[in-house]
Amino acid sequence: MNFNFLSPVPDTVLAHNQLLAPLSLGRKIKIHTEQDGIPDLENINIVILGVLENRNDVNYIGEDFNLNEIRKSLYSLFPGSWSTNIADLGDIQKGESIEDTYFALKETLSILIPKRIIPIIIGGSQDLTYANYRAYDSLMPMVNVVNVDRAFDLGDSSKPIKNNSFVGKIIIDQPYNLFNYATVGYQTYFNSQEEIDLMERLHFESYRLGEVSNDITLVEPVMRDANIVSIDLGVLKAAEVSLRQKVSPNGLDGKEICAVSRYAGISNKVSSFGIYEYKPSTDDEITSMLISQMVWYFIEGVNCRVQDDNFADDKSHQKFITLADSHELIFYKSVKTGRWWIEIPFLSNVNNKLKKHTLLPCTHQDYLDACNDKIPDRWFKAYYKNSV
Template identity: 55%
Template sequence: MEFDFLSPVSDNILDEVTHLNAQTIGAQLKLHTSEHGLPDLDKVNVAIFGVRENRRAVREDSTPDFESLRRQLYSLYPGNWRLNLADLGDIQEGDAVEDTYYAVSKLCADLIKQDIIPVILGGSQDLIYAQYRAYDHLDQMVNLVNIDSKFDLGDADKPISNQSFVGKIVVDKPYNLFNYSTIGYQTYFNSQEEIELMERLFFEAYRLGEVTSNIGHMEPIMRNANLVGLDIRSIDSASANSDYFSSPNGFNGREICALSRYAGISDKVSSFGVYEYQNEMNKLTDTLVAQIIWYFIEGVNYRTNENTISAKKDFIKYQVPIDDDILVFFKSPVSGRWWIEIPFLNSVNNKLKRHTLLPCSEEDYLEACNQVIPERWYKAKRKNEV
């Protein structure tokens, strides 16, 4: 694999790796070094890389440097994992921002085709647009989950920024987006126009209080995602603080790590990005971001590979009549997780066939038994009909 735009992990970090305990993540990673070049990715499951890009931030800051973050990540001990990990170094700023986007999408697409999950350490969050464009040639519609206090829809007619990238994803060709979900939005950070647009597009939005009251309800949302982005600014200032942002409300450390683990354990999530990393973040924030990545990898290790046709054959099927519909639920006898079937229309693009089973919770099934149609089923059905 040749990617000239990747720079190696710094020699400062490599020197420190030699002094780490042999059981730490840093001592076990396959590393991109100036001496040996890119590592052999054979049998690698997760590949980490940084993107030193910040030019499309509304408040542009210095180019992010991930050295202190790597220092915290490398010092952690892995769980009882059966995974091989690599750190490919950093993508530097291109001559134009579009050059950086191209490098990110090209690298992500190449890794995904090799069944390697890219974990992106990013500057400004508009890089999710590049992460999304990696799926252009993978012949599938995708579901994007954004852990964020804002929707980031913005004005699609204006230049892309870290507060308007979703609008560009919606309107730019090729159209790969099937569903967009925001986890942890805070109403006072979003205009009523954007909130109403989310409804009209049948996208999913979960308020911060709704999520934190029962974090487990987000597991089916993550189980249906193909790519996940996490805005560090969705974390409260007690857990992650810097001069760049500071909000009293947001996810705490335990909650954000739980969401990250749900993303990792999802059989469908094939790329994961952590964005809005800034140089002035303190050691506490670096430690938390390192643990967020740790929990994502922990989730990947415990995947059950139930997102397959052969696995579905063993599912227990339940049929629930509601009005003129019959809702069909499936339950895995292995994990105890639930899915609901979405009616598929023959006139719809064949890319959508992969979305006929929608992850749900047991609570959705019980509510259906009480003649309450799950809202997520309704929205997914409407998107199939549009």
């Protein structure tokens, strides 16, 4: 396998790792070192991949950064009762140009994802999500992206890509592979009314910070349908992070972002997971530990994955049919996990993208609402997106 773009984990981190308890995570995983090279990825399920690119940050002023503190924190944690094998592949350094870094990330991911190895990308600016998305061009016809962020990042797609406008590029650049885009934890005052209206017109999903904080389980069905999950650390409230990482007094707290990460891990569809906008500072310990715990919970989630989406087997599901607002809605509930889905009908008179009955993850509450003649929002958006 050609991983020419990867540089090894620095010796200072490896020296620190040698001092850790024998049962800690850092002593249990395979690590890309200068001495031993890239580890054999046979039987590896999850890899950690740093990308040291931040030049498309709108606030970039020439500063470099590294992930040493994150690795030290992560290695010091103890693994759960996990059956997955993990490797740290080291870092993709800044390329000559930003496009070079994008290319290196895209090429690396297009090797890992078909092998069913889940990359956990820890990076600089969130525009790297664009390169992550492009890695799927040859892998699947339609991609669902979830962005955990205070802002939609649609931006002005006619201008060069930045960390606050990469979603606009994903939408307008060919090939058009984006089926659904959802933002979790957005705060209205960080988004222009034009962007909010555009999200509505495109039938994309958005969940406000208040909704998510009130009921964190809202995130689970959204994650169950995602292929790519991208987290902007700016979604965190200032009290949870160190000095340079502070963005807003309001945001998700540490417990909530770990729950979100675990939901991403539990999803059978999520095949790449990224944490972006890391900005080290002298009082960095708290941010690096929180990122490490997010990574830990994502891995924990992957270890708790249950194959409950085999709808060919009638015994594995209960089927419920209800009428809401003159639409016949069909729900399925997994006998194994209790998770719910709703059917989006195939519209034969339009050239729709999916060509089959599509089952959309939903909540038990969506079924209860449908019984009370209220159609779930997610169904409406998917139905109309399916018909354009």
